[in-house]
Amino acid sequence: MQLVHFGHACVLLDSGSTRILIDPGTFSAGFEGLEDLDAVLITHQHFDHVDLEKLPALLKANPRAQLIVDEGTAPTVENATVARPGDTFKISDTTVRVVGGQHAMIHEDIPIVPNAAYVVGDGAFYHPGDSLFVPDEDVDVLGLPAGAPWMRTGEAVDFMRAVKPRVAVPIHEKTLASPQMAHRLFEMLKPEGTEVRPLTPGEETAV
16 A cells, blocks of 8 residues: 655555545645545544645546545535444445544533544554544554644553554644654554554655
């Protein structure tokens, strides 16, 4: 699988036969010119995960792409399929399973919104969105949140240890002054058998 990180939560997965873009939000850049997408997946309604101004043009340039969104995002977009926990979608020759269901708590005074986490390709890649939900299957490559208002670094480490992926790719880093500090802690505290692999934004990498 080829992986491109467009910064923050936005990731392109390319198996050679299926191209899936996840969470093109306002903190990400470079996804706007993508073509030949089979699907665009949105985990939740927050602006750093879905750029509502750029999304229409992206979909127009990719007319065959399915738009799959969580329940909270659905009212703000058109022609989307709503993803709920337990749903399974077939995208080209790739299966996507929806797990989780809720955004992690930021503060008790802030309402918790829906969050659809996506297990792509029978565990080939897992994007948790803004949650630390542990799926009930093996995960090969994990999109590991590096920093967020709803998370401590220690919680991210415990999440990585619980999932135990072959590769952990740090994402959701734009809220950090120094993502490299989180990367170093991930490397120090990773579980046995896991490789922590920070990606260069915009560069295609085989994982």
